[in-house]
Amino acid sequence: LLVAARDEEAVIGEVVRSLVGVAAEWPGSEVWVIADRCLDLTAEVAQTAGARVAVRNGGVGGKAAALNWWMREHETVWKEKAAVVILDADSRMDPGSLLLLGESLADGADAAQAFVTPLAGGSVGRLAGWSEELMQRIDDEARQRLGWPVPLRGCGMAIRSGLLAALAPVLHTQAEDLELDVLLGSRGARVDFVPGATLRDPKPQRLAGAARQRARWLTGQIDVLRDYQRELWAIATRRRRTPKRRSFAGDFFLFPLLFLRPKAVMILLRLSLLPLVPGLALIGLGLDAIYYLAGAAVVGQPRRYLLDLALAPCYLAVWAGGLLLTLLRRTRRTWLRAGR
Secondary structure, eight states: OEEEESSOHHHHHHHHHHHHHHHTTSTTOOOEEEEESOSSSHHHHHHHHTOEEEEEOSSOOSHHHHHHHHHHHTHHHHTTSSEEEEEETTOEEOTTHHHHHHHHHHTTOSEEEEEEEEEOOSHHHHHHHHHHHHIIIIIIHHHHHHTOOOOOOSSSEEEEHHHHHHHGGGOOSSOHHHHHHHHHHHTTOOEEEEEEEEEEEEOOOSHHHHHHHHHHHHHHHHHHHHHOHHHHHHHHTOOSOOTTOSOHHHHHTHHHHHHSOOHHHHHHHHHHHTTTSHHHHHHHHHHHHHHHHHGGGTSSOHHHHHHHHTTHHHHHHHHHHHHHHHHHHTTOOSOOOOOO
């Protein structure tokens, strides 16, 4: 279980202690923390809590660079393991989750993604959380039932060690999960969704933090679209099934899901098309309404969810702030921290 952390001494101890207990579910598992150019006591706190710690003092910033460095510097560690489970420094894995991820890999998956439960308090955090929860409970559940690959979510993703070692040197953007989606898709890899495996992931509580998080996503999307055209073309033109993939359509329809975000912007585009192609626009808007209303049947707090839907237009402000930050900071290779 690999945690990449930068200046996380306030939370890393409790997270490591919980992961040490979870690691017992998969015999031979270890908890590792990458203390990436930290200016605080992240390394010391993590080690005291029971993790093995790798201290990285230099190099390019970012989670992708830290992951690549660890795979290179600690080859003897991962070669003895079946898989690497990538986690964030503030995420918690529920008991039983690691066992389920292991069962998915034992069944033949190249990678497995746990269900990421968003933890949010304020209205901004809840709006972001609802969006992620719907995508998993509706989109990812449907893809898994069809035998289609699902998107990785940056944390709670288990990847076969050798496969990750082959892909890690290529990673270079601020959206390493999106890069992995493209690279795995171009290889015809099988990526399973394991909803029974649950990860609890805190969301930014303030507008500024949420905007910074979206800036990281947007920056990563731009870089992936620019740098992975060959891999995207390979996915789009694959017409035959692979030994581990049941359907070309699963690949083909995954990538619009990854890049056409946020969905709120797509709704605005459909509204703008009403005067030009009213029939088509109304069909799209009707499907959107069904999607979001159906969400009340699958989320844990339907009443809270429906009340928060009234604030959905405010979510555009979060993405607008993220876009502005992207334009201002996209040349900086750093941990674009979302804050708490």
